[in-house]
Amino acid sequence: MKLKVLYILAVVCLNLSFSQTDDKIILDSIDVYNQFSIRNNDFSIEERLKYANRARQLSIDLENELVILKSNKNLSEIYWDYKKYNLYKNVNKKNLVLSLKLNDSLSFADANSNLGRFYRINQVTDSAYYYYFKAEKLYRELNDKYKTAITLLRIALIQRDEKDFTGSELTSIEAISLLETLEKTDDVKKNKSYIYNNLGLVFDQLEQFEESIVYHEKALRIKKGLKGNNKTTIDNSKNNLALSYKNSGLINKNVKEYNKALKYYIEILSNKNLINERPDFYALVLDNYAHTLYLSNNHKQLPELYFKALKITGSVNPGGYNSIIINQHLAEYYNDKNNKDSAKFYAYRAKEISEQYHNDDLLKSLLLLSEVEEGNLSAKYLREYVKINDSLQKNERSIRNKFARIRFETKQIEQENAQIAKERMWLLIISVVLIISSFLLYLVISQINRNKELKFIQKQQETNEEIYNLMLSQNESIEEARTLEKKRISEELHDGVLGRLFGTRLSLDSLNMSNSVEAIKTREQYIGELKTIEQDIRKVSHELNTDFVSGSGFIDIIKTLLQTQTLAYELDYKLDHDDTINWDGASNKNKIHIYRIIQESLHNIYKHANATRVNISFKLKNNVICLIMNDDGTGFDVNKAKSGIGLKNMKSRVSEINGSIKITSEIDVGTTVIIEAPNYLKQNLL
Template sequence: MKYILYSLIVFFYVNSACAQKNKQYLIDSILDTYINSKIKDSLLIANAHYKIGELYRYSFSGGDSAYYHYYKAEKIFKNLNNDYKTALALYGIAVIQKDEKDFTGSEITSIEAISLLDKVRTTNNSKKYKSFLFNNLGLVFDQLEQYEESISYHIKALNIKNNLKGNNESTIDNSKNNLALAYKNKGEYKLAIEYYNQILENKNLINERPDFYALVLNNYAHTLYLSKNNEELPKLYFKALKITDSVNPGGYNSIIINQHLAEYYDDKKNKDSAKYYAYKAKGISQKYYNDDLLKSLLLLSEIEDGDVAAMYSKEYIKLNDSLQKNERAIRNKFARIRFETQQIEKENVRIAKERMWLLIISVVLIISTFLLYMVITQRNKNKELKFIQKQQETNEEIYNLMLSQNENIEEARTLEKKRISEELHDGVLGRLFGTRLSLDSLNLNNSEEAIKIRGQYIDELKTIEQDIRKVSHELNTDFISGSGFIDIIKTFLETQTTAYKLSYKLEHDDTIHWDEVPNKNKIHIYRIIQESLHNINKHANATEVNISFKLKNNVICLIMSDNGSGFDVNKAKSGIGLKNMNSRIDDINGSINIISDKNVGTTVTIHAPIT
């Protein structure tokens, strides 16, 4: 549907034989048919309004109709939160407001559009339209004779255009011409001439854009005239007029050139030539009935004498009043369009509210039922979570008691070993040492047999002494540190694997001093093994599990692997079990890595610092 709509619009735009009234009727009919069709795509409708606004502005000279469609498009785009398209519609409105001399309105609209473009993603098109809006503001302030502001905005527009992608020579030349015009109106003729020369340096401009070339040449000539540099005048005026008439005989641009010629000859006291060109400008401008006709009448009132001058002065005043009334009427019409559109929108809002209330009443019972179900479900979940939490707390208390009991046993064992060591060293060993001394003193008997026997006893006593000393040292040396924690793990694995019908293999590095590991770390490691075994039993369908403890760079490395069915690690990351494991690892500043392959198994690797 949208392609048919756009095709028809383009067809009527190209078909110049169709009367303007018929064009307007047909386009409105197409739009009404489209809007009233079964398709209710707001974006397509807004685009249709925008396209029609563009056609009215560029081809039909229908400022009010263009304003209406731009305004409709802008409202729909705004409701869709489409800032870029809203800014484009506002740009069209701002240009129309400027053309109809609603300068304040055009300024406000342009600034609103720029603020919207500042929020959207920066693209070549967004920068291009921002430069157009700055250019429009420059033209607005030029009309208001606020030339500093006008120059500032034109420079902003020119800077953006210079950084656009693609061939932008034409639009850059347009900005330079507007900037030069602002400098000329301000009286800074040297700067104006500099920019005009930059444009005219393009030797292909006269062939590519002859009408624009003539416009720039005329502005350049007029700037020379205002700066009292008349050496190339009126030759430049005639050249510009010749080019304009060759492109569009009696066209709009020739009005200004003829006015400048009349002004030039009047300054030279050549009344006949001045009147000739002034009347020629008036004749052409009567077709447009705008400010150019007003300026032609003012020019004739200054060139003519006596009653004729007075007549044109009265016509000037009458036309000026008429144009001002017309401008006010157009501005009022714009305000009326906004008001009527807002009234329609309010009515649509009222209807939408009524439908919304019906929908709300229909949905309230469903929502209430759903909320009640959610409350009951949540309560049950809370009870379950509290039970699980209580169970976990109880398990931790039991485990802490186990560890505490194990520590008490180890402490008692150590004390007992120390007592036996002291007893052997200080009691038995002392007595044996005394006996050896006694026997040694008896060695004074020089009998060979006595000496031989005593020597044998003394050697035997020495051997006993060494054996007792060896036992004493071994008793005073600790057993493998932390073997109690490994015993707890073994007991837990034997119990759980029997319940889960699994076979297990446990390997541990004897260099790990579990007594130096904080109880909190051991509790978390115990719980992680417990959670892993639970997951293996619940999800993996495994038959065996391998667990190993290794020490690397003062970091305990725990590896648990099974031969189960495996799972998708990314999908399982949100599970409570894995979240608890990650939380425990984070609490001891460790790390966890899970690798799982379907039908192969799962490997959980944990690194936990000793301290």
């Protein structure tokens, strides 16, 4: 009280001295008023605001921008304490202009940080992130590690709220690293505990509960070691730690985790004054305690504890945020007890309140209603849940994209400012050198990549030919084995079964001398049947011993190629082939060339022709194999078209088999390729 009287006397003396024109006296007065305004233990918020406004007005009268900036900074903090947030924003907007004009980087950073603080409390996330990000860059340039770390913490909190958990984790760890380099004052320790608390909440959301518990325990240990009365923040950490244990027990189905959670909840609730000091927090903890009892199948005190928590919340903040969770827990409890009416009542109440708040709680309420309701109503709420969930995920991705864009744009502005500071001539020289170097480097890299690509294609072709040779060799081995097996079966039928049947028929012939008419008829029937069987077996034997049409193996390979490639290229195809061609007599090398020619043609059709159908036929004319391929594509001018690598490869392969190639094409009609291979299969024709 005496100190307050002294302050008042000082103000009176200052007012008496205003008749003087000495600027120093005015500056001293401003300083005294500012000192009064920050003494929150000696003056009420109204008195502090009055002194701060007086200091600011004197600064304006003095027309000293540096002093105005200082007074504005002091006034903004009082606006914040007084919850006059719009005035807080306006004065910091002015501070941005003043500090930029005065080239005061620290004040400019502080103004950006304060605006980030304003937009965060008003839930304008992208704007808050933008100003915090700018402040962090400025503090970093000023090598102010403490303020950089604090700003990083605030950015991490925004990232966690927007479910950018990985970003929040990385930002928090960076902030911790900066604080570790500073002297371990109480302020540094306190902010370290806040960062650890954020990491605990992040890992809890990621369902990495062991890590979450470790960080919450670190935060709790630090808070317990701080000077002064830190009961409030210690209770917050205990509640967060208990929540991690509860969630761990829920996911891992571990009763021991529930018991650990209950231990911390009981510690918090044991404070008899908590219900009067922090009734909303008391209700929150009481609800968490009740829900943990429910999860651990200890229902003795339920639902009374839920009702008590709901009553306290209603008396402090009717329809408040905490009441959503309590109503959800009551609905869950009654649904478990099969009391559908009560379950629906609390589920609908939770949904009604959650519609005013964050979508996460609305999602939980809709999912709960889909479980409580039945039939069409259940399906309706489930559809709403899916729709809002999809919308929320898109919004979260959009926010994260905005964060990335803000970082990018900020860095871009910084780079542009750095470039402007350079000499234009140096900039031009460096740009030219970079362009020339980049172009040369591009040419070198392109040539290297081109050579690698050609070597790879060559190696792939060699490998494919080797594989194809193996396929054809295996096919020949299979055909040879098949022929031997048919011959063996033919011999077995002829020498074994036919011999026995023939003997049986002779025996029956000898018995046919019986005078019985009925016996004679019966024997004649048996003899007739045996003759039929004998003829059938002879027929089968003859067919098995007759070699089947050769060359079907190569045609099957061509069919497989067409089926695979046309499916990939989305083409229809038709294959006609002359069965009189004996492909088995051709060398593997020649068949590979034909296979590759067809493959290359299909690739060219897909790449250049925009066709929908391709027809391929093998014809035998005067001992010459004719391969004809035509498509219904766009066609081209044969005389003007350049020969690419694919066409050159085809011509080379045709030359290898001593053949000829003819290409005709018509615009918008299609292209026809005719390949003739004379004489090289002459000795293999049937």
